[in-house]
Amino acid sequence: MTDWQEAGVGQEALPYPFYIDIVTKRYFDGVDNKALDQVLDCFTEDAVLTEVTSSTVHTGKAAISAMFTRLFTDFSSIWHGNFVHTADPGSNSVCSQFTVLITPHGGGELRYENCNRFYLKGDKFHRVYVYMSGDNLLKEGEA
Amino acid sequence: MQYEPHLDRAALIDLATMQYFGSVDRKDMAATLACFHDEALLCVQTEFTRHAGKAAIKQMFEGFFGAYTSIVHKDFTCTVDEKNGRITASFEAVLTAEDGSVTSLFNTNFWRIRDGKFQEVYVYFSGANVLV
Numbered sequence: 001m002t003d004w005q006e007a008g009v010g011q012e013a014l015p016y017p018f019y020i021d022i023v024t025k026r027y028f029d030g031v032d033n034k035a036l037d038q039v040l041d042c043f044t045e046d047a048v049l050t051e052v053t054s055s056t057v058h059t060g061k062a063a064i065s066a067m068f069t070r071l072f073t074d075f076s077s078i079w080h081g082n083f084v085h086t087a088d089p090g091s092n093s094v095c096s097q098f099t100v101l102i103t104p105h106g107g108g109e110l111r112y113e114n115c116n117r118f119y120l121k122g123d124k125f126h127r128v129y130v131y132m133s134g135d136n137l138l139k140e141g142e143a
Numbered sequence: 144m145q146y147e148p149h150l151d152r153a154a155l156i157d158l159a160t161m162q163y164f165g166s167v168d169r170k171d172m173a174a175t176l177a178c179f180h181d182e183a184l185l186c187v188q189t190e191f192t193r194h195a196g197k198a199a200i201k202q203m204f205e206g207f208f209g210a211y212t213s214i215v216h217k218d219f220t221c222t223v224d225e226k227n228g229r230i231t232a233s234f235e236a237v238l239t240a241e242d243g244s245v246t247s248l249f250n251t252n253f254w255r256i257r258d259g260k261f262q263e264v265y266v267y268f269s270g271a272n273v274l275v
Contacts, residue, residue: 007220016226052249052269053189086224086231086253090152093222095231097188097253097265113188115251115267117222117233129233131251131267133189 006119006127007091014123019087019094023118027125028080028098034072040065042125049128051138058140066141075137077103092120102137110134146257148228155230156221159254163261164216164234170208176201178261185264213239228256246270 004011022042030038040061043049049058049067058067071078082099100112112133119127130138150158158178166174176197179185185200186193194203208214215237222231231253238246248269255263 007222052251053267055269084229084253084255086222086227086229088222088224091222095222095251095253113191115188115253115265117231117251129251131189131269133191 004121004126007088007093011092011120012122013089013092014120016087016089018123019089019118019120020085022120022123022125023085023094023096023116024083031068031071032078032080034078036065036068036072039068043128044121044124044126047124047126047128049130049138051130051132053130053132054135056138056140058138063140067138068141070139070141071137074104075102076105077101077109094118094120112137146228146255146262148226148256149259150225150228150256152223152225155223155225155228155254155256158256158259159230159232159252160216160219160221160234164219167204168214168216170214172201172204172208175204179264180257180260180262183261183263185261185266187266187268189266189268210240211238212241213237230254230256 027039027042043061043064045061047061047064049064058064079101080098084097086095095115095117097115100114101109103109114133115131117129118125163178179197179200181197183197183200184193184195194200216234219232219234231251233251236248236250250269251267253265254261
C-alpha cells in the first residue's frame with residue numbers, strides 16, 4: 001500500500017463484520033472495561049486520534065495511551081451503546097454514532113451523543129476523529 | 144433503525160454531496176427540501192437540537208441561508224454503507240457573513256436514506272451550531 005489516505009483507494013477490503021466488531025467488541029468494550037491493552041491493540045503505532053469539537057490531537061500510540069490512562073483514572077464508570085454504524089469495506093472505514101454514559105469520580109452521570117470516524121490502515125485504526133456533544137473528555141495525559 | 148436500501152454507492156454519494164449540499168450552497172430551498180421526506184428528522188447532535196418535519200427543516204434553512212452571503216461545502220470524504228442505505232461524510236463548511244467574516248467548520252453528517260430521500264440526518268459540528 002502506498003500513499004495511504006483516509007478512505008483512499010488501493011486498500012484491502014475486510015469482511016463487513018470486522019468493522020462492526022473492532023468498533024464494538026474490541027475498542028469500546030476495552031474502553032468500557034478499562035482494558036488499556038485491548039484498546040491500544042486496535043491502533044497502528046503511528047495512529048492519530050483527534051477530538052474535533054475541541055481540536056485536541058493525540059499523535060502516536062504513546063499519546064493515545066496517556067489519554068486513555070487519564071480517562072480511566074478520572075471516571076468511575078464508562079458506557080458506550082445505542083450504536084448505529086456506517087461500515088464501508090470499500091474504503092476501509094467505519095463511522096459510528098452512539099450514546100455515552102460516563103460518571104466522574106464523585107460526580108453525577110453525564111450523557112453524550114457522540115460520533116467517531118475510524119479510518120483503517122490494514123486491520124487497525126490509523127486515523128480516528130471524535131465529535132462530542134459536550135465538553136471534551138479525551139484530554140492529554142502524562143506520557 | 145434500518146430502511147430498505149435502494150440506492151447504490153454512487154447514487155448515495157450524489158444525493159448527499161451534489162443534490163443536497165450542491166443545493167444548499169446555491170441556497171436553492173426547493174431543491175434542498177426535495178432531498179427530505181415530509182416527516183424527516185434533522186438533529187444537530189453536538190447541540191442536542193432537532194428539527195422534526197419538513198416545515199421545521201425549511202425554517203432552519205431560511206435562517207441559515209439568511210445568515211450568510213456565501214455558503215460552501217467542500218472536500219468531502221465519504222463512508223458508504225450501501226446495504227443499509229446509510230452514508231457519512233466529513234467536509235469543510237466555509238460560511239461568509241454580510242460583514243465579510245468567515246467561519247470555517249469541519250463537520251460530519253450521517254444520513255439514513257429511505258426510498259431515495261433523507262429520513263434521518265445527524266450533524267456533528269466542530270464549532271458553534273449554525274443550524275438554529
